[in-house]
Structures are given as structure tokens and as C-alpha cells.
Amino acid sequence: MAAKLSVVDKIDEDLLTCAVCLERYKNPKILPCYHSFCEQCLVKLKGSRDTIKCPNCRQQLYVRNVSQLQPSMVINSAIDIIEDQTKHRGNETCHGVVKKTHRKTGVWTVPWISVQRAPKLTKMPISRRHRIMTVEETKQAKLSDESIALTAVHCTSHKDKLCELYCEKCRVPICSMCLTTRSNHKGHEVIDLQEVADRFCKFTKDQVTILKEKEREVKQSKISATKQLEGLTIEHLQRKQHIQKHSMETIEKLTKSIKQKEASLLGKLKTDYNKRKEDIKTEMHQYDTKEELLTTTITFMNNLLLCSSSAQLMTTSEETEKKLKTMVSLDTKCNDTHDSLPQFYPGDIELKGILGSFHTPEVDSVSHASQQSQESSHAINAPMKLERTIGGDESRMFSVPLGVGINICGDIVVADEGNETVQIVDKFGRPKSQLQFTGYSKTVSPIDVAISLDNAYFITDGSWVPSAENQVIVCNQYGKVIKCFGAKELKYPYGIAINHNNGIVYVVDNDAHCIRLYEMASFKYIKSVGSKGQGSCNFESPKFIAINSNGCLIVSDTGNDRIQVLSSDGECMFVFHGCENDYFSFPCGVATDKNDNIYVCDYEHNRVQKFNSKGAFITNSVSGSDVHNPIGVAVTDDGKIIVTDDTRCVRIYS
Incomplete structure (x- = not known):
């Protein structure tokens, strides 16, 4: 054995x-x-x-x-x-006697020497400076002082003297002779070796306790990271199944390019999944390394304390302290801030449509919770705060600001009916340019504006006055007119929106109580949707219109105090009147954000309300003294709300 x-x-x-x-x-x-x-x-x-x-x-x-x-x-x-x-x-080895090594302590003892012969042995020249003890004496001595089993450490300056003191300045064990002779320690602060060793032992034990806690912490972090990886895998499978299911539901009416798009989406999902998986695996590998370092250090320090004398401990104390501090400073907390996989949102697939797109969930817990419970009828979001007011009664920068939009540069585009212009300001409210319409036989009255992907402006020019032109003006970003259309059909054009998926421009005709459809490329009239009334697809003086990512139409049916949501072909999907027991009163501007939440300007209640894509109330995003009779609304890519109101100003909320 x-x-x-x-x-x-x-x-x-x-x-x-x-x-x-x-x-x-x-x-x-x-x-x-x-x-x-x-x-x-x-x-x-x-x-x-x-x-x-x-x-x-x-x-x-x-x-x-x-x-x-x-x-x-x-x-x-x-x-x-x-x-x-x-x-x-x-x-x-003491050559003057036959010795025996204690199997645990390593102390040399003479098993056969008698008490009477031990003093004689110490007088022998070869063993004069040796410690001679019988086995029995060794056992008795160890009971009173365990250090008897440890190797004696002699002073480096006085080889025949044992170290009993400790020089604080030099941080080394010394003997008493170092204080009385000319040495490097003369005049230094010197303390008892055992005292400083006891103090160091206590420090080391305290640090080991901290290391044990960090070891426990890093193990817990590994468990958390493992759960994250499991959750990520489940999330990946759910997203994959969602994409594949949506693809199968629409496969009959889509072309071969849709399959290519599906592969592209799955590839992006796989890339995101692999990236996040590797990030977590790398983090887990770091935890393994840190755990190994901590475990090794703890074992080493415990054995060092067990097997070293006070002098040996203090000889390496400085480096030991550095090692312990390095280990204590290790970051062992789990990084649970990894982004989840982008959410997949199905698209309203048509021949010119898209299969879907990814949107990264918002980081803050309130928005994330709202997003997860988007189908809930009572989701909770924090109200927005007024960040900046542009214009106002005193500055007269705007006269009658109505519709508002965001161009591809992120600038705010305002249809200012009173000044007969379309004004462009940056996100800080600084004026950039104006689109003025001269050379027309009749006054131009901009009501609303929609911006195409190539930064062309589609502007409704309407008025209830019979002699008004009542048309849509299309111009580039510099104000050069490209085309005017709709004068034959439109009675009083108000809100306007563009569906880039099917290439159709939707214009709200306030006086005709309907929505007119035009081809975006040729400006050709297609058809009208709706008529006057209170039923489905009936309107009473509708005002504004917005389009979500699925191509659905959100229309403010102002005279009926409601919002109607229609398909891209004009079929009524559902209607909502506001909160339960707190209905709209003269709803005006409407807009959607990247999550298809719906924002409604409730004009007479002085508020902008937020609803989910199914019309369920979420929150009053803007209300109180911060807004007065809101008219137009738009939402930026970073979630800010832009509102025009009756005080001749544009307000930015964040």
C-alpha cells in the first residue's frame, strides 16, 4: 500500500x-x-x-x-x-545520533536515548547547537507549544540566534542581537514576532472568509449563467417557431423571394443567438477560471497557515497580502444584463411586403413589462415629461401648427396652416428650412404632411372654403413641387399617410367623410373607403390617419368620438372610444411607435393617450398643464412624442 x-x-x-x-x-x-x-x-x-x-x-x-x-x-x-x-x-541530519522522523511533524527525535544521556549528547561538538529531545519530551513539549514541531528559523544576520522579533520597517523577522549591534534594523520599530504573526493570521483568516464568500458567489453566478443559457435556448426555439409558423400561414400567397427572406431572418436570428450564446459561454468560462483561482488560493493559504511558522509566514507576508488582495478584487458577480434576442414581429405579407422584422426589446423594466403584456387591457407605462417647447404665442414662430411628422434625418416637419408653410426644425427646436408655396392662383393651406422614404413631402392642401384648391402637393425636401393631385376627388383633404409596403397614399377627406386611396408612384386615384354614418367604416368628419407596421389604418373618427382601425384594403377591424368610462372628446392626431402602440390626441380633454395595437388603454402619456388642446402627434425612433397644440407651439416629450 x-x-x-x-x-x-x-x-x-x-x-x-x-x-x-x-x-x-x-x-x-x-x-x-x-x-x-x-x-x-x-x-x-x-x-x-x-x-x-x-x-x-x-x-x-x-x-x-x-x-x-x-x-x-x-x-x-x-x-x-x-x-x-x-x-x-x-x-x-544530526550525525551524532541515530535519528527517527516523526511521520506527521517532521521533527527529528531519538527514540532510544535516555533522559540521563541527553545532556551528554548536547556537549558533543557535532551536536552542541542542536536541540536534543527524547520522544517523551517531544510529546510533552508539543502539548504546551505546537511550534516545537515547526522548523526553527535563524536570524539571517546572526546565524546562531533564533528569530524572536519583527522589524516593522523592513518587514522581516530578526533576533535580539540585531538591536544591540550595528545592523540595518537599529533604530527601527521592532515588535514581538508572535504578536505580529498572530495579527497576520487573523488578517489572513478574514481574507479567506471573504474568498469563501466570493467562491460561493461565483458558483451562484455560474448557476445564473446556466439558467440564462437555458432561457436563451428556449427563447431561440420560440422565435424560430414563431417565424416558421408565420411563414407557413402565408406561404400560398408569397413568391420565392419570401423564402429567401425567411432564411435571412433565421440567419440573423441564428447569428444573434450564437453571439449571445458565446458571450454567456465566455462569461461561464471566466467564472470557471475565477473559481479555480479562488479554490487554489484558499487551499494554498489554508495549508500555508497550517504548515508555516510565524517567521515563515511573515517572511512571505507582503507577497501573500498582494495575492490575497488580488483575489479579493476579482469580479465574481453574475452579469445578468445580457440582451435578449430581438423580438420577431410578423409583417402583413403581400407581393411587395416583408415577412417580418426584428425589434430589440427596451431595456427598462417598465417598457419591457409593457411589451410582454401588450395584449393586456391594463398595461402600465410611466407618463412622459415635457422636454422642450418650440414656438408659442409670444414668439409667433408658428401660427396654426396642425399635422406633424419626422423626416428621414430625424427633423420635425410641421404643417403650419396659419403661415401657409411647412416648417422644418431639428430635434433641439432650431429652424432649418421652410417650404413656401408661391405662384398658385389660390392660397395654399397645409394641413398635414407625410414623408416618403426618399424624403419627398406629401402635403394636404385643404380648406372648407368652396374656392379652395383642395389637393395634395408633392415636393422634394427643398420645396420644389413634383406633382399636385386629387383635386378632382377631394372636397377637404385633412390627414395623410403612406403605406410603403403596398405603395398606396391614404388621404382623409373630411367633408366627404371617407378615405381616398392613390397610387404613390403614378399619383393615380384608386378608390374611396367609407361614407358618412356611425357604423363600421362610416365616418363623421374624420381628421388624421396613421399606418402601423402591418399596414393597418388608424383613423381619428372625430365626429363620432372614436378611433377606427381598418385593414390596408379598408375593411373595419375594430373600434375603440378611449378608456372605460372615460371616452374621447373630439380625438384628433394619431400616430404609432415601433411596437405598434397607438397615440391619440384627445383634444378637449387636453391629453395624449397611449393604447396597445388592439386598442387597450396603456397610459396618459401627456396630460395636465403640459399640453393645451393637442392637435397633431408624431413619435420619433427613440420614443419621444412630438405634439402640436392650440398655443401655437410644438412640444417635445420624453
């Missing part, structure tokens, strides 16, 4: 063996990942490159010169202690 390894041998084998050459470290160097290897082993691993792949954690590390890496002082000190122990057990 193999002999059981001593603690010293176990430390030597487990902690002081290079993982490359499998021998005791020779001039160990520390890599940036905190793993240590022999200098020559690292030189071989590096070769002619400027990188080294750590054999333990497999990280690719930039190392230009191995010799410039920081040496592992703790490992070197531990090797010195081990070699000192080996030296005392083997090389400094």
Missing part, C-alpha cells in the same frame, strides 16, 4: 507543479489570466509569436517578452519553504 503523502508533499505535488512540464516550477511567471508556468515553458509555448494560449484557461494572451512577465513571488516563497522543510528533514 502506498504511503500517504504529507501535507508538505501534497502542496509540492498539487500547487507547485508546472502544468506544462509536470515538474516543480522553475522561475515561475504569471500570465495576465493569473495562471503561472515555468519561464522556459512559456518561452517554448510563445515561440516567435507575440501571443500565448494559456494551457489552463485556453485564453489567447498578448505576451511580447516572457522575461518581463511578473514573477510569482508567492510560489517562489512556497518553494523556498518546501525546500527548507526538505533540507531540515534530509540534509541537516
Whole structure:
């Protein structure tokens, strides 16, 4: 049966063996990942490159010169202690007697010497300075002082004196002779060796306690990361199934290009999934490395405390402190802020449509919770705060601002009926340009504006006055008129919106109580949807219109105090009148955000309300003294709300 390894041998084998050459470290160097290897082993691993792949954690590390890496002082000190122990057990054998090594303590004892013969043995020249004890004396001494089993440490300046004191300035154990003779320690602050060793032991134990807590923490972090990975896999499968299901539902009416788009979406999803999976795996690998470092350090420190004398502890105390502080400073908390996979939103697939798109969920918990419960009729969102007011009664920058939109540059575009212009201001409210309409036989009255993907402006020019032109003006961003259309059909054009998926322009005809459809490319009239009344697809003086990502029409049926949601072909899908027991009163501007939430200007109630895509109330986004009779509304890509109101100003809420 193999002999059981001593603690010293176990430390030597487990902690002081290079993982490359499998021998005791020779001039160990520390890599940036905190793993240590022999200098020559690292030189071989590096070769002619400027990188080294750590054999333990497999990280690719930039190392230009191995010799410039920081040496592992703790490992070197531990090797010195081990070699000192080996030296005392083997090389400094007392040659004057037959000795026996205690199998646990390593103390040399003379099993056969009698009490009477021991004093004579100490007078022999070869053993005059040796400690001679019988087995019985050793046992008795160990009961009163366990340090009797530890190797005595002699002063480096006075070889025949034991270290009993500790120099605070030099941070080394010394003997009493160092205080009376000319030495480097004269005049320094000196304290009892045992006292400082006890203090250091307490510090070390406290640090080990902290390391144990961090070890527990990193284990918990690994569990959390594992759950994240499991959740990510489930999320990936759900998104994949959602995409595939939507694809199967529309496969009969789509062309081969839709299949290519499906593959593109799945590829993007797979790329996002793989990226997030690798991020979490990398983080888990870091936790493994940190756990290994913490476990190794704890084991090493515990064994160091167990097998070292006070002098040995204090000899390496400085480097030990550095090592402990480095380990304590490790970040072991789980990073649970990984983004989830982008949400897939199905598109209203047509020959010119798209299969769907990804939208990254908002980070804040309120918006995220609202997004998850989008079908809920009572979702909760925080109200918006007034960020900036542009214009007003005093500045007269605007006269009668009505419809508002956002162009492709992120600028705010306002149809100012009173000034007979379309005004463009940046997000800070600074004027950029004006579109003025001259050379017309009749006054131009801009009511609303829609912006195409190529930054062309479609402007409704309408009035209840019989002599008005009542048309749609199309111009570029510099005001150059491209086309005017709709004069034959339109009685009083008001709101306007563009469906870029099917290439149709929708114009609300206030006086005709309907919606007119025109081809965007040719400006050709297609048909009208709706008529006067209170039923489905009936309107009473409708005002504004918006289009969501599915191509659905959101129309403010102002005279009926309601919002109607229609399909892109003009079929009524559903109607809502506001909150339960708190209905709209003269609803005007409507808009949608990237999540298809619906915003409604409730004119007479002085508020802008937010509803989900099914018409369920979410919150009063804007209300109170911050707004007065809101008319037009638009939502920016970053979620800000732009509102025109009766105080001749444009307000920005965030």
C-alpha cells in the first residue's frame, strides 16, 4: 500500500507543479489570466509569436517578452519553504545520533536515548547547537507549544540566534542581537514576532472568509449563467417557431423571394443567438477560471497557515497580502444584463411586403413589462415629461401648427396652416428650412404632411372654403413641387399617410367623410373607403390617419368620438372610444411607435393617450398643464412624442 503523502508533499505535488512540464516550477511567471508556468515553458509555448494560449484557461494572451512577465513571488516563497522543510528533514541530519522522523511533524527525535544521556549528547561538538529531545519530551513539549514541531528559523544576520522579533520597517523577522549591534534594523520599530504573526493570521483568516464568500458567489453566478443559457435556448426555439409558423400561414400567397427572406431572418436570428450564446459561454468560462483561482488560493493559504511558522509566514507576508488582495478584487458577480434576442414581429405579407422584422426589446423594466403584456387591457407605462417647447404665442414662430411628422434625418416637419408653410426644425427646436408655396392662383393651406422614404413631402392642401384648391402637393425636401393631385376627388383633404409596403397614399377627406386611396408612384386615384354614418367604416368628419407596421389604418373618427382601425384594403377591424368610462372628446392626431402602440390626441380633454395595437388603454402619456388642446402627434425612433397644440407651439416629450 502506498504511503500517504504529507501535507508538505501534497502542496509540492498539487500547487507547485508546472502544468506544462509536470515538474516543480522553475522561475515561475504569471500570465495576465493569473495562471503561472515555468519561464522556459512559456518561452517554448510563445515561440516567435507575440501571443500565448494559456494551457489552463485556453485564453489567447498578448505576451511580447516572457522575461518581463511578473514573477510569482508567492510560489517562489512556497518553494523556498518546501525546500527548507526538505533540507531540515534530509540534509541537516544530526550525525551524532541515530535519528527517527516523526511521520506527521517532521521533527527529528531519538527514540532510544535516555533522559540521563541527553545532556551528554548536547556537549558533543557535532551536536552542541542542536536541540536534543527524547520522544517523551517531544510529546510533552508539543502539548504546551505546537511550534516545537515547526522548523526553527535563524536570524539571517546572526546565524546562531533564533528569530524572536519583527522589524516593522523592513518587514522581516530578526533576533535580539540585531538591536544591540550595528545592523540595518537599529533604530527601527521592532515588535514581538508572535504578536505580529498572530495579527497576520487573523488578517489572513478574514481574507479567506471573504474568498469563501466570493467562491460561493461565483458558483451562484455560474448557476445564473446556466439558467440564462437555458432561457436563451428556449427563447431561440420560440422565435424560430414563431417565424416558421408565420411563414407557413402565408406561404400560398408569397413568391420565392419570401423564402429567401425567411432564411435571412433565421440567419440573423441564428447569428444573434450564437453571439449571445458565446458571450454567456465566455462569461461561464471566466467564472470557471475565477473559481479555480479562488479554490487554489484558499487551499494554498489554508495549508500555508497550517504548515508555516510565524517567521515563515511573515517572511512571505507582503507577497501573500498582494495575492490575497488580488483575489479579493476579482469580479465574481453574475452579469445578468445580457440582451435578449430581438423580438420577431410578423409583417402583413403581400407581393411587395416583408415577412417580418426584428425589434430589440427596451431595456427598462417598465417598457419591457409593457411589451410582454401588450395584449393586456391594463398595461402600465410611466407618463412622459415635457422636454422642450418650440414656438408659442409670444414668439409667433408658428401660427396654426396642425399635422406633424419626422423626416428621414430625424427633423420635425410641421404643417403650419396659419403661415401657409411647412416648417422644418431639428430635434433641439432650431429652424432649418421652410417650404413656401408661391405662384398658385389660390392660397395654399397645409394641413398635414407625410414623408416618403426618399424624403419627398406629401402635403394636404385643404380648406372648407368652396374656392379652395383642395389637393395634395408633392415636393422634394427643398420645396420644389413634383406633382399636385386629387383635386378632382377631394372636397377637404385633412390627414395623410403612406403605406410603403403596398405603395398606396391614404388621404382623409373630411367633408366627404371617407378615405381616398392613390397610387404613390403614378399619383393615380384608386378608390374611396367609407361614407358618412356611425357604423363600421362610416365616418363623421374624420381628421388624421396613421399606418402601423402591418399596414393597418388608424383613423381619428372625430365626429363620432372614436378611433377606427381598418385593414390596408379598408375593411373595419375594430373600434375603440378611449378608456372605460372615460371616452374621447373630439380625438384628433394619431400616430404609432415601433411596437405598434397607438397615440391619440384627445383634444378637449387636453391629453395624449397611449393604447396597445388592439386598442387597450396603456397610459396618459401627456396630460395636465403640459399640453393645451393637442392637435397633431408624431413619435420619433427613440420614443419621444412630438405634439402640436392650440398655443401655437410644438412640444417635445420624453
